[in-house]
Amino acid sequence: MTLIDLPVTAAEPQPDMALHDDRMDVHHHPVEDPDSIVPLPPVHHVAARLVIGDLIVAGRLRIAPARADGGDHPVWHPAWMFEAARAPLSGPVLSRLADPATAIGLVPRVDGSAIWRRRLDPLRMVLVDIDGEAGLIRLATSDCQPLIDRLPRLATALPAMIDGRSLNRRAFPAHITAIGPYETVADVEGPPALLVPGTLLTLTVTRPWATPFRMTARLVAAGPVPADGIAAATTRIVLRMADRQAVDRAAILATCTAPGFGIHGLWTYGLRPRGLMRHLRVVPVASRADLVAAWSLRRDANRFFGRRPEAREPADWADHLDASSIVFLAILGDKPIATARLVLNDGDRSRSELQAQVPVPDQFWEGGFVEISRLVVHPDFRGNRIRYDLFREVERLSLSLGARYMLFDAIPKLAPLYEAVGGRRLPLTKKHPDSDETVQVMYVDMRRILGRLNRFSAVWLAGFGSTLGRHLAIEGRGPTDAILGPRRRTVAAAVIRGMGRLLARLAG
Known part of the structure; x- marks a missing residue:
């Protein structure tokens, strides 16, 4: 031995x-x-x-x-x-x-x-x-303090376990206080003599939104913890990831937990870890704390573009339509990173955000529509197709409500993005709610997409087909028949429904 x-x-x-x-x-x-x-x-x-x-x-x-x-x-x-x-x-x-x-x-x-x-x-x-x-x-x-100072700090320490051959396969509890893609700092509850520099340890971190993260890392420094109230046998260690798999997992963990470290932070390291977006979930706001998080995202995203710099409190970004809307949060790991809302008017023109500025054509009131608004992504996570994930959840609710149309506005540079998934421009423009910018009013006609086979339905199926398939499996054809109207029995509609079910099975 x-x-x-x-x-x-x-x-x-x-x-x-x-x-x-x-x-x-x-x-x-x-x-x-x-x-x-x-x-x-x-x-x-x-x-x-x-x-x-x-x-x-x-x-x-x-x-x-x-x-x-x-x-x-x-x-x-x-x-x-x-x-x-x-x-x-x-x-x-x-x-x-x-x-x-x-x-x-x-x-x-x-x-x-x-x-x-x-x-x-x-x-x-x-x-x-x-x-x-x-x-x-x-x-x-070697002195690791400059490295520790540069690592993203965690607001709350993450519980973890460490084990390794040098510990004779024993496991010690630890708390991660800072983490980056290549290094992490942890406070370990165990005899300092066992934490030998240069040895390889397995760091296991369990979060409620993912399977356990197991990372092989090398212990590069160990020393006492300078704090009161710490267990007597607590040692602060610096671990450096030992292989590419560990780097990817540490990068995902840092992106999902460390404040101020996002997609752009990963790109500065030249990293694009696979599986990161599997930890993104879109949920409706269910508490006051969730609503404050949505308002904070509106503030951070708009102030990034210089809009309303005087509005510093989250409540400054609320409006009266929040009460008649379904507000969503996109949460990556532990961090809310995007939000949107679905305004439900139920035929009441006073509850339409668009109607307050431009006359919404009668065809939309007759066919039934919902409005998508306040869609923002945190500046640290822009450019990662998160808007599509929000749109999938909006699409699911629109199908459940039987709404034929989805109306929304878009700044000019984002209009082509929405056109690629079936959005169409109306000859209407309006003022951005938080600036003097002019935005384009657009819509999606669900009957046109679900009832015809064309390039838009193909693109839509690629992005949202699994959502349709799951909807059909849960709620049946009733809501989609209401959207399709007299054309609900067409061959095209049957093909699109069948493709949706197939894509849902493939997606799991």
Whole structure:
């Protein structure tokens, strides 16, 4: 076995400082035995190889907290003691260690084969001091504080578990406090001596909206947690994702949970993880908190374009039609990222947002219509076809209500997007509700799409066919027959319904 695992207790002295490692001057004199400074629990040794330039030294590693001068309140520096298998250290090894340009890397043997398979480099370490005669080398991990400061912080820590071969397959609870696509910071409840730099750990995070995220990561730094009220055996660690699959999962988790980190943040890393949008769900507003979230999205999206800068409170973006509308939220993981509403007029012209500014033609009042309005996407998530997901939910409700027409307005640059899925322009324009911009009034004729085979019905089926199929499976043909009117028994309508059912089965 490459792992010597002796009993470890949690009774180690507790540091008072944040995770960091001040590099000390290298002294070629005997290393003061940490056991003589402070009583330590039974040690935990891990067999390892130290890569010093082009030389490899075999030995074992254990934690060695060193005390700095701090008067009545000493400061503890996280450090590690490497004990070479052969002492004293050879002249070539000492000469390379004396050269500050020499790179020092650590490879724990317990994960050596897994590190080799993943083509990971030895973990870079910082030399503290040396006892060449005893073959002892005191090391510290590289300073990760600048990295920690750059990572997206979480509003609420995510519960997680870590396990790995270096822990003898034990699992420790952890709380993730910051996460990005390549690194994460977690507070682990477990003996610090077991959290060995360079080892591979499996980080498991469970969220209610997804299957568990399991990510293989490398422990690159460990140190005390500088906070009151933390469990005595809590250690702050920095993990770096060890493979592309772990990077993709960490990217999805960061996008779905970390405030201020969105699709655009992923693009700056050059990442487009597959499966991200599987965690998007569109739900109707069911509480006051949901409604405030929808108003906040209206504010953030419109202020991104410079509209109504004076309206800073979410309630400033409410209006009287919210009470007669179905308001939707698109939620990606834990984060609301888009909203829209379906205004239901029930033939009452006073409850039509469009009618208040332009005369809605009588054909729409006779055929029955709903209005889509206040459709906005958070600036961090624009450009990811989220509008289509909102439209699918609007489409489902429109089918249930038996409304033949869907009316909406669009800024000029988005009009072609809606035309591609069957939208048509009316010879009407109106003022944007939150600015002086002129917007185009458009509509979708559900009878035209569901009752005819043409290029629009093909495009519509590609984007919304599964919604139609599920609707037919749940509610039957009654609502669609009401939309199709006298043409409900046409061959085209039957083909479109059949294709909808097929697409729904394929989508699962």
